[in-house]
């Protein structure tokens with residue numbers, strides 16, 4: 001939905017601000033770390049959502065945790081990248097939003113993370129809400145009050 005200039009922050013929902021699932025880079029639980037690192041480096045993102053084979057959200061995975069996992073005493077043990085699966089090191093304790101959540105509920109969740117995943121009540125992945133999107137809407141609202 002496109003927002004009109006006078007739409008107030010209190011009327012905006014997560015659905016109005018999120019990046020929808022088809023535009024979000026993701027990896028699957030059973031992918032090896034090698035694939036996840038490729039997706040992260042090629043996309044330029046620091047972390048992406050992890051989905052299961054039925055497209056349910058199960059966690060997120062980032063570059064730092066992958067690199068830490070391969071860090072040996074004296075070198076990066078890159079051979080580990082093909083042995084370890086995403087599900088073994090992904091972060092599963094993550095905040096999740098619903099599309100119907102309000103602007104304020106979205107704002108509260110992106111304070112501690114550059115993006116938060118959006119899923120429906122059954123856990124099917126809908127997209128992500130980024131801190132950037134929240135800040136853009138806030139700026140638009142503040143500018144319209146001047």
Ligand code: AMP
Pocket residue numbers: 019023024025026044045046047048049114115128130131132133
């Ligand atoms: P940005 O607000 O564009 O700086 O994005 C912040 C973070 O959100 C990125 O580092 C990624 O972890 C995630 N992100 C943003 N856009 C996407 C996308 N299209 N696909 C996957 N992750 C994304």
